[in-house]
Amino acid sequence: MKKIMENVYLILVFIFLFLPITVLILFSFNTSSLNIVFEGFTLHWYQDLLQNRTLLESLVNTLIVAGISTIVSTAIGTISAYGLHKYSFKGKNLVNELLYIPVVIPEIVLGIALLSVYTLLKLELGMFTLILAHICFCIPFVIISVRSVLEGMDSHIEEVASDLGASRFQIFTKITIPMLMPGILSGAQLALTLSLDDVVISYFTAGPGANTLPLQVYSMIKTGITPDVNALITIMLGIVFILLTISTVVQLRRLKKEDVR
Amino acid sequence: MSNKKIWKIFFLAPIIIYVALLIALPLCYILLISFFKSDYYGGMISTFTIQNYIDVFDQVYVSVFLKSILIAGITTIICILISYPFVIAVSHKHPRTQKILMTLVMVPFLTNSLIRMYGWLVLLRKSGVINQVLLGTGIISEPLSLMYNIPGILIGMVYTLLPFMILPLYSSVSTIEPYLLEAASDLGASKIKTFFKIIVPQTLPGLFNGSLMVFTPALGYFFIIDILGGGKMMILGNLIKNQFLTARNWPFGAAISIILVLITSLIILAYRKLGGKMDDLGGA
Numbered sequence: 001m002k003k004i005m006e007n008v009y010l011i012l013v014f015i016f017l018f019l020p021i022t023v024l025i026l027f028s029f030n031t032s033s034l035n036i037v038f039e040g041f042t043l044h045w046y047q048d049l050l051q052n053r054t055l056l057e058s059l060v061n062t063l064i065v066a067g068i069s070t071i072v073s074t075a076i077g078t079i080s081a082y083g084l085h086k087y088s089f090k091g092k093n094l095v096n097e098l099l100y101i102p103v104v105i106p107e108i109v110l111g112i113a114l115l116s117v118y119t120l121l122k123l124e125l126g127m128f129t130l131i132l133a134h135i136c137f138c139i140p141f142v143i144i145s146v147r148s149v150l151e152g153m154d155s156h157i158e159e160v161a162s163d164l165g166a167s168r169f170q171i172f173t174k175i176t177i178p179m180l181m182p183g184i185l186s187g188a189q190l191a192l193t194l195s196l197d198d199v200v201i202s203y204f205t206a207g208p209g210a211n212t213l214p215l216q217v218y219s220m221i222k223t224g225i226t227p228d229v230n231a232l233i234t235i236m237l238g239i240v241f242i243l244l245t246i247s248t249v250v251q252l253r254r255l256k257k258e259d260v261r
Numbered sequence: 262m263s264n265k266k267i268w269k270i271f272f273l274a275p276i277i278i279y280v281a282l283l284i285a286l287p288l289c290y291i292l293l294i295s296f297f298k299s300d301y302y303g304g305m306i307s308t309f310t311i312q313n314y315i316d317v318f319d320q321v322y323v324s325v326f327l328k329s330i331l332i333a334g335i336t337t338i339i340c341i342l343i344s345y346p347f348v349i350a351v352s353h354k355h356p357r358t359q360k361i362l363m364t365l366v367m368v369p370f371l372t373n374s375l376i377r378m379y380g381w382l383v384l385l386r387k388s389g390v391i392n393q394v395l396l397g398t399g400i401i402s403e404p405l406s407l408m409y410n411i412p413g414i415l416i417g418m419v420y421t422l423l424p425f426m427i428l429p430l431y432s433s434v435s436t437i438e439p440y441l442l443e444a445a446s447d448l449g450a451s452k453i454k455t456f457f458k459i460i461v462p463q464t465l466p467g468l469f470n471g472s473l474m475v476f477t478p479a480l481g482y483f484f485i486i487d488i489l490g491g492g493k494m495m496i497l498g499n500l501i502k503n504q505f506l507t508a509r510n511w512p513f514g515a516a517i518s519i520i521l522v523l524i525t526s527l528i529i530l531a532y533r534k535l536g537g538k539m540d541d542l543g544g545a
């Protein structure tokens with residue numbers, strides 16, 4: 001009885017979580033263009049999508065921003081987590097404290113603060129300022145993720161490598177990075193998710209030249225959204241779902257191996 | 262320069278430049294302009310005045326503050342009420358099922374939050390899916406007002422922020438030793454007693470962490486209010502956005518932002534006093 005109640009509850013929460021996306025996916029196959037009632041099955045919105053320059057451009061921009069900011073923030077975050085772990089310097093505590101600001105302050109404050117500084121420095125709003133803003137809020141999450149692995153790392157291994165004549169560069173690329181890989185990967189995954197999900201900071205830092213998918217949808221909501229947008233969302237969700245399935249299967253395999261041990 | 266020193270610079274220069282230019286500078290600049298005066302043409306006059314901070318205490322703005330805190334507070338409470346039974350139910354499953362369920366929780370959050378809000382708009386509006394279904398089955402005869410009101414806003418907020426409660430709560434529930442729960446039930450503790458005497462105290466860190474990660478963003482999510490509130494409601498996020506983009510009174514917008522930062526800092530301070538770790542906040 002208790003089991004049934006628990007399962008029913010889990011199903012209800014999952015319905016709540018998946019409802020809005022399911023509706024959007026469903027309407028991408030709908031013959032009516034109004035996103036109101038499902039009338040019949042069609043694929044012609046997917047054809048329409050191929051003609052819609054603005055939409056495709058916003059998708060490409062979204063992927064460029066997410067890709068570059070994930071790579072750059074993962075690289076800087078990894079190097080910095082290691083640096084903060086290994087070296088001490090004047091003002092280290094201050095740096096450590098300031099790092100948490102993008103994690104905890106409401107995004108809108110970071111958004112307007114970056115906008116103000118861009119204006120102060122006379123930087124024109126566009127892809128560059130948008131990517132810089134995304135890198136800004138992703139770095140601390142990568143650092144936290146890498147740091148959690150660093151804290152459990154045995155530093156003797158590096159010492160041994162150094163005693164055996166490995167250079168600093170060899171130690172970092174051949175020993176440190178491979179050992180930190182789980183933290184680096186989960187940090188990168190987090191950065192990617194945060195970048196794809198962001199609305200608030202992008203809203204202030206993108207400018208007219210850098211239309212991303214969420215900003216495009218935002219401006220279309222007032223005028224009405226056509227189902228080719230739904231088609232685009234469905235495709236993006238499909239890609240993300242495949243990536244996530246692969247990463248989950250890999251993790252489950254690892255879990256299974258640990259079970260056997 | 263010695264080799265060692267070059268490496269030290271390599272590992273530390275990026276983070277110092279980043280913290281200085283992208284965190285410290287923007288925030289200090291906001292603090293600075295919050296003492297400036299607006300010239301009413303979108304520009305700023307660099308003087309020193311605390312007028313912006315005095316203006317915040319106007320009744321209109323005080324009510325925006327209170328409304329924001331109320332909405333964020335109710336959102337947090339609803340998230341807690343949904344998440345506890347959820348994570349407890351998940352923790353009773355086989356480890357592999359747990360992993361799959363927690364991944365499923367994350368799937369919707371890989372689409373942009375604004376796009377998911379559009380999904381809710383399609384569901385909730387007068388001609389929306391929910392009303393169509395209810396009208397079609399004859400359960401109601403008039404379409405319900407499910408959005409452009411407080412319940413609509415709360416649905417959007419809870420939906421967007423729920424995983425930030427579920428994830429930390431799940432990781433602290435999974436650290437409870439099963440023997441504790443067995444011992445409690447062997448000793449005759451009721452379900453409710455076990456929940457309040459064992460599960461809640463053991464999951465307090467996760468609960469604080471989740472509440473913080475739900476409450477503070479909820480103060481600023483202007484797009485949820487715009488889409489599901491129909492522009493009639495205003496929270497701090499909308500107020501700041503309007504000052505920067507519509508009214509173009511940056512000094513006043515900056516002053517509100519600084520107060521928002523102060524509120525957040527107080528919450529963080531409480532979180533730390535209660536033994537919360539900052540690194541746990543970045544794990545969501």
